[in-house]
Amino acid sequence: MTAQAKKPPRWADAVPAREAQFEIKRRALVREAARAFGRSGFHNTSLEEIAEALGVTKPALYRYVRTKHEILFEAKTIAFDAGARARDMAAAESSDPLERLRLYIVHYIDLVTSELGSYAVLAEPVTSLPPELAEPIRGRMREADRALRAMVQAAMDSGAMPQGDPKLAVAFFMGAINHIARWYDPNGKMTGRQIGETFAGFVLNGLRGRG
Known part of the structure; x- marks a missing residue:
């Protein structure tokens, strides 16, 4: 009689690990908080309001974050992660330097708007x-x-x-991109991807000049 093949662990890969579930809920909290901050401003939004928007109690909220500052930190971290991912995507999709820059802008705006829902929170200063x-x-x-x-x-x-000063060029286009946080509406007429495509055209035309 042949030995039975070893069975895989029950529920293998079917249900996220407890840590993954925790991170998914924490991410949802940050997205909802970003929307609340976008509506009322960081300093005018309380943890009670965020808990109410999520339909949880404040003690339950404390399982994931302790302060508004922690939420702001997480939101900014998500944005920088999106930027790194956008750079990697652009590098993988094209070897042309100008096209890579265009793709970075498109992907970054698309990622950060979809990930945060309302990314007005990113306009909040680091201070x-x-x-x-x-x-x-x-x-x-x-x-x-x-x-x-x-x-x-x-x-x-x-x-x-x-040829020019790369520092000024980056300040020029990232200043414009980051200002989107002031007016972006996730329920607006344009998607983050569409805004990204439009801004990428503006930026590249500006940087190339008359040439």
């Missing part, structure tokens, strides 16, 4: 965070800035756009 949370975010800001400057420099070196 709203306590030092222990602000410093890691500043580190992510520096990392993203270096990566974007390198992308712009590569496009300049390829001859796709005039």
Whole structure:
């Protein structure tokens, strides 16, 4: 008699692990909080209001976050993660420096608007965070800035756009992109992807100039 094949563990891959379920709920909380912050502002929104919007009690909310600052930190972390993912996607999709820059803008706006629902929270300055949370975010800001400057420099070196200061170029287009947080409406007429495509056209036309 042949030995029976070893059966896989019951429920294998069918139900997320407890840690994964926790992270999914925490992510949902951050999205709802971002919407609340977008409606009323970070400083005018209480944890009670966020709990009410989620349909949970405040003690239940405390299982996932302890303060509004923690939510703000998580939202900004999600945005920087989206930026890193957008850079990776752009690099995988094209070897052309200018096209990579265009794809980054499209993917970043699409990802951050879909991930956060309303990303007005990103307009909140880092100074709203306590030092222990602000410093890691500043580190992510520096990392993203270096990566974007390198992308712009590569496009300049390829001859796709005039030589100039990559630092100013990044400040120009990221300032415009980050300002979307002030007016973006997840229920508006345009999707994040459509806004990304439009902004990418504006940015590339601006950086290429008359050439």
